[in-house]
Amino acid sequence: MTEGHIRREAVSDQLFALLRDRILGGALPPGGALTAERELAAEFGVNRHAVREAVKRLQQARLVEVSHGGRTQVLDWRRTAGLELAVGIAAADSGPTVQDIARDALEMRACIGADAARLCALRCSARAAAEIAAAVEAHAQAGPDLTDLDETYIAWWRLIVEGSGNIAYLLAFNSLVDGMIPVADVPADLGAGEILDVEAHRRLAGHISAREAGAAELLARELLARSVPAAPRARKGARR
Template sequence: MSPDFAPVPRQSVSDGVFHELRDAVLDGRFAPGESLPPERQLAESFAVNRHAVREAVKRLQEAGFVRVVHGGGTQVLDVRRTAGLDLLAHLARAGEEEPRTRLIRDGLEMRRCIGVEAARLAATRADAQARQRIVGAAAAYRGHDGTADGTDRAFWAEVVDASDNLAFRLSLNSLVHAIDANPGLMDELLADDRSDRTPHAELAEAIAAGDPDRSAEVAGRILGQAVTALERHTRRVARRRTRSA
């Protein structure tokens, strides 16, 4: 028997306040060390009740954007020093094009580093069932047309899970959120990965054979494709801007 659920609003008022304040911190309208306006003033500015503001500020605090000082207001923090990996998803949804492109570059480089080491660890730590799942996930690339159907995501989830490193898995989750925030560009950058240009079967075979060095090398080749694709994309954008100037 299904439990009874109440209807869920498309976006709560506090969500909207949170997003506005988050973006104001990320784009520098509130600099580190500054204080947010008082709760009453924010409620008036957003035309919402103070409870919505309070909930939004609580989320900002949990995400590492601000610190609530009792009797001293709400202080904006330097998110580079206080936020966690979830900041990647926030940054991907906010800000101007150039900073967002740099963030995507940083994320792809992190993806490559994690993937290489995860593949190395999977080759030494994975049990027989995990190795079999990785081989099966690689086989899904046969005849694949390169579209974003989750084939690549499923493969790397198996590799990272087989590395038995929770920090890698949580990092992968954050990277996935950032990728989902920019689907158009990421479809372009991940096209070679998704079309299996550098065969994932080769990596699966190396992990199954328990060869950590070969696994790391092949993983680097696969994951380096998106970094190279972003470099090409950045050069094309720069040329277009030059011609239109």
């Protein structure tokens, strides 16, 4: 999107994205006032309704706060925003790169998966444990197409996360699977080390069936951590 020009389709969406990036990039700093509605309408040649819709979305994303007096204050997104903002963070002019966010998401995935496996061993029914074991065998028979392997692997992990009984983990899992939280392509050697280790999957299913929560957690963490890149993080710019 070119600064100072807004395409006519989806005007409020474009304006929201531009203002979001200004906030994430620091051009609109925390604690300051958002540019006035009239000024934004004049700057981009749009009507004030489009501006109001964009500001409403910023408020829903917890990037700004609209006071009763009409003043709109920029918030510190690091303290107020949620996971749904992950895509926007990578689009800003400074701060974490796409690779940074992807690595962060993979680290979160490993942590959630490990604890989900622990809780699943403690909470899931005997039937759910049997379904998890059967899903491992379905994964072992999948392929060689990587799409098929991905589908059976995701289906297997979904059973584990559902078996944990933790709704927050399930929603985070859905966000990762659906791409709401950006995860860059995992290097082939790292991904293969995780996805193709059927014996590790069988052992994990066995730990869950045997109610060995600690062993399930340790193995799940080791398995998922294989896909986390070891390269040092590269920041586009420092933020406080």
